[in-house]
Amino acid sequence: MKLYTTNFSPNCRRVEAVLHHLGLYEEVDVQRLNLMAGEHQQDAVRAANPNVKVPTLVAGDLNLWEANPIMIYLCDRAGAEEFCPSDLKTRFEILRWMSWEVQHYNRALGEILWETFAKSMFGGGPADQNKVDAGLENFHRFAAVLEGQLAGRDFVLGDTLTVADFAVGSHSALAMVPGSQVPLDDYPTIKAWCLRLESIPSWGATAPDTRAEAAE
Ligand SMILES: N[C@@H](CCC(=O)N[C@@H](CS)C(=O)NCC(=O)O)C(=O)O
Known part of the structure; x- marks a missing residue:
């Protein structure tokens, strides 16, 4: 398999983390662009x-793009029943949270983080506070949903880590960067879960600072 990927991308991070988690990373020709x-x-x-975007995974004669379906493909290919159960109810829940994070929670985080973190890296100038504020309004709406879901649970679906955590948590490290303006302290259960995720070896191996060091 060949993976086209990049540093600091939450979409690439989640795919790389799944490869680590499934023990597949060493089998992949990683093209870090x-x-x-x-x-x-x-x-x-x-x-x-x-789309000419990353992550893109070439697996034999399959060209795979879009991070979440790539993650599911890898799990099913590896037969990762605990990390990505195939029973109808659990698979529905995984797909629901993956769809939700793209459309709502991480979309809001992306709006904020683009302005406060990424835009200047790409030469786009300083943050537009009106756009940050619009992102914050969406963030509060959907963070309340996640805070409720995580109450009494270690992970998104319950006591066990699943691929849904890597999807929903894909922006977790960037949200904790000083100056991100993401008010994680308002959501202590989400913050504790973000820190729990970062302590998981396969997720930690793909932390943005780890990646930067590895690239040097
Ligand atoms: N929905 C896509 C998003 C892919 C995406 O936007 N990738 C960014 C990096 S995070 C990219 O390749 N940007 C370069 C470009 O658009 O030219 C996914 O889930 O993989």
Whole structure:
């Protein structure tokens, strides 16, 4: 398998973390690309993913793109029944939380983090506080849902870590960066879960600072 990926991307992080978690990382030819230098705009990525985005995984004759379906593919390929159960009820819950995080929770985090963290890295100038505030309004709405779901649970679905945690938690480290403006302290159960995730070896191995060090 060949993975096109990059540092500091929550979408790439979650795929790399799943590879670590399933013990597949060493089997993969990891192409770590510098998006700021346009390294992803190459023929091989374009041929595998018409969006010309990462993560993109080439697995035999399959071209896989979009982080969440890639994660499910890897779990099913590895037969990871505990991490990604296949019974109808649990699989529905996993897919529901994955859909929810893309559409609501991490979308709101992405709006905030683009302004406060990523925009300046890509030469986009300072944060637009009106956009941060719009993101914060959405964040509060959906963080309340996650705070409720995590009450009395260690992980999104219950006592056991599943692939849904890596999806919903994909932005967790960036949300904890000083200056992110993400008010995680207002949601102590989410914050405790973020810290719990970061302490899991397969997730910790893909932490943004770890990645930066590994790239040096
Ligand atoms: N919905 C996609 C998002 C992919 C995406 O936006 N990737 C970014 C990095 S996080 C990218 O490749 N950006 C480069 C570009 O758009 O040119 C997924 O889940 O994989």
